[in-house]
Amino acid sequence: MSDAGRKDFTTKAKEELTPDSAKSTQDKVKETVTDTGDRVARGFQTDDSKSGPQEAFDKTQRSHDNNAHGGATSSVTDKIKNAVGLGNN
Numbered sequence: 001m002s003d004a005g006r007k008d009f010t011t012k013a014k015e016e017l018t019p020d021s022a023k024s025t026q027d028k029v030k031e032t033v034t035d036t037g038d039r040v041a042r043g044f045q046t047d048d049s050k051s052g053p054q055e056a057f058d059k060t061q062r063s064h065d066n067n068a069h070g071g072a073t074s075s076v077t078d079k080i081k082n083a084v085g086l087g088n089n
Contacts, residue, residue: 003045003054007038028083039065 002008015031023031042062047055 002057003051006041006054007034009053009057012038025084032083 020028039061042058047058050058
């Protein structure tokens with residue numbers, strides 16, 4: 001279970017396990033927007049005020065974001081473009 005106001009772990013897992021080729025453009029955009037909202041919420045809450053599972057999940061996600069997605073150097077617009085296949089990748 002995730003902390004209040006955060007994307008549920010089962011929803012996130014389902015999104016991660018579903019291949020992009022099986023998602024509609026609308027699904028990809030929705031995921032990008034909700035992921036961005038979750039990242040913003042993650043940033044406003046200190047790790048010591050989170051539940052144990054939420055803290056561990058957030059640390060993993062931060063590492064993943066920084067290594068695989070450009071971290072803070074990637075704009076929300078770039079992430080949306082990538083989600084709908086318009087990015088430079």
